[in-house]
Amino acid sequence: MVPPVFGLCLRLVLLAVLALLLASLSDYALAATPIPQAVHDALDAMGPQASHIASLWNVFLAACAAVFLAILAVLLYVLWRTPRADGGDVPDLSSLREAEPGPQRHVTRAVVVSVLALFALVVASVFTDRALARLSLADAVNIEVTAHQWWWTAKYVNGGPSDSFTTANEIHVPVGRPVVVNLHADDVIHSLWVPSLAGKKDLIPGRSTVMQFRADHPGIYRGQCAEFCGYQHALMGLLVIAEPPAQFETWVQGQRQSATEPTDAKALRGKAVFESSSCAMCHAIQGSLASAQHAPDLTHVASRQTLAAGTLPNTPQDLSAWISNPQLHKPGTNMPATPLSKDDLEAIVAYLGGLK
Numbered sequence: 001m002v003p004p005v006f007g008l009c010l011r012l013v014l015l016a017v018l019a020l021l022l023a024s025l026s027d028y029a030l031a032a033t034p035i036p037q038a039v040h041d042a043l044d045a046m047g048p049q050a051s052h053i054a055s056l057w058n059v060f061l062a063a064c065a066a067v068f069l070a071i072l073a074v075l076l077y078v079l080w081r082t083p084r085a086d087g088g089d090v091p092d093l094s095s096l097r098e099a100e101p102g103p104q105r106h107v108t109r110a111v112v113v114s115v116l117a118l119f120a121l122v123v124a125s126v127f128t129d130r131a132l133a134r135l136s137l138a139d140a141v142n143i144e145v146t147a148h149q150w151w152w153t154a155k156y157v158n159g160g161p162s163d164s165f166t167t168a169n170e171i172h173v174p175v176g177r178p179v180v181v182n183l184h185a186d187d188v189i190h191s192l193w194v195p196s197l198a199g200k201k202d203l204i205p206g207r208s209t210v211m212q213f214r215a216d217h218p219g220i221y222r223g224q225c226a227e228f229c230g231y232q233h234a235l236m237g238l239l240v241i242a243e244p245p246a247q248f249e250t251w252v253q254g255q256r257q258s259a260t261e262p263t264d265a266k267a268l269r270g271k272a273v274f275e276s277s278s279c280a281m282c283h284a285i286q287g288s289l290a291s292a293q294h295a296p297d298l299t300h301v302a303s304r305q306t307l308a309a310g311t312l313p314n315t316p317q318d319l320s321a322w323i324s325n326p327q328l329h330k331p332g333t334n335m336p337a338t339p340l341s342k343d344d345l346e347a348i349v350a351y352l353g354g355l356k
């Protein structure tokens with residue numbers, strides 16, 4: 001017969017192997033994003049909001065680990081103490097008829113300790129919530145983010161209407177300044193999660209929610225839709241680029257401009273093809289005839305790091321591959337394959353590649 005302690009050890013080893021396997025799978029998934037240096041780690045806090053949440057996580061981890069270890073220790077002690085029996089022994093049921101004040105006292109104590117521990121965790125959660133609400137919002141950058149299946153619109157709304165501009169799938173924020181993001185959903189429920197900067201917030205059709213955060217260190221932070229929203233939910237990434245205030249202002253000034261007018265013949269032809277093909281029925285490029293709002297704004301598409309919400313790196317080869325057959329890279333996406341001659345495709349890639 002296998003001793004119970006052996007069975008328990010075996011299960012613990014299997015559990016550890018499973019945990020390692022899951023951890024390596026999540027590393028694999030992140031390694032597949034086109035911007036490998038983008039930080040995506042709730043325990044690598046880069047601002048006050050994320051650090052409050054990381055602290056709460058550490059409190060929960062410590063409390064749960066202590067309880068888990070205590071239960072394991074008691075279990076091992078009981079297995080050690082319990083009388084051994086083999087198949088021929090008659091069970092001794094006499095204890096069932098007797099009162100057991102000792103074990104009853106232990107159970108009562110354990111229930112009291114559990115309730116107190118759970119209450120302490122509730123208190124820690126409330127304090128974290130209050131700390132999150134204390135973020136100063138003076139001089140905040142205001143962004144309207146709308147989630148779609150499966151990409152993000154970001155509209156910067158500081159200043160007057162003529163100062164606002166729209167971009168997609170990538171937002172820039174100044175280091176050290178608070179950011180207030182108003183969240184909307186266009187179709188189904190999504191959830192925005194940039195683990196290094198803030199907690200999750202759901203985006204619900206017909207309702208508006210708010211996320212507030214501050215990035216204290218320059219860097220590229222990866223966000224992800226965290227609510228299953230359809231076939232390509234996993235390919236619904238958002239990059240947050242935190243940069244020094246002067247650099248951010250330069251970026252804002254650039255984004256407010258209309259698209260650069262192409263100068264070489266190939267890109268000029270690309271612009272004409274773009275405006276006369278089905279591209280212009282969904283996309284907008286400020287300063288061109290394309291002004292539809294059903295797909296990402298491409299006015300400054302070349303300044304972005306990825307294509308299709310973090311699906312592909314933004315290189316001419318990938319752009320060409322994406323336009324030729326979006327369904328190959330993101331099956332189910334609303335963008336159809338556009339039948340274009342080789343020359344027209346190269347011209348469009350040249351035109352879009354110049355839209356810094």
Ligand code: CUA
Pocket residue numbers: 147148149150189190191225226227228229230233234236
């Ligand atoms: Cu959007 Cu999941």
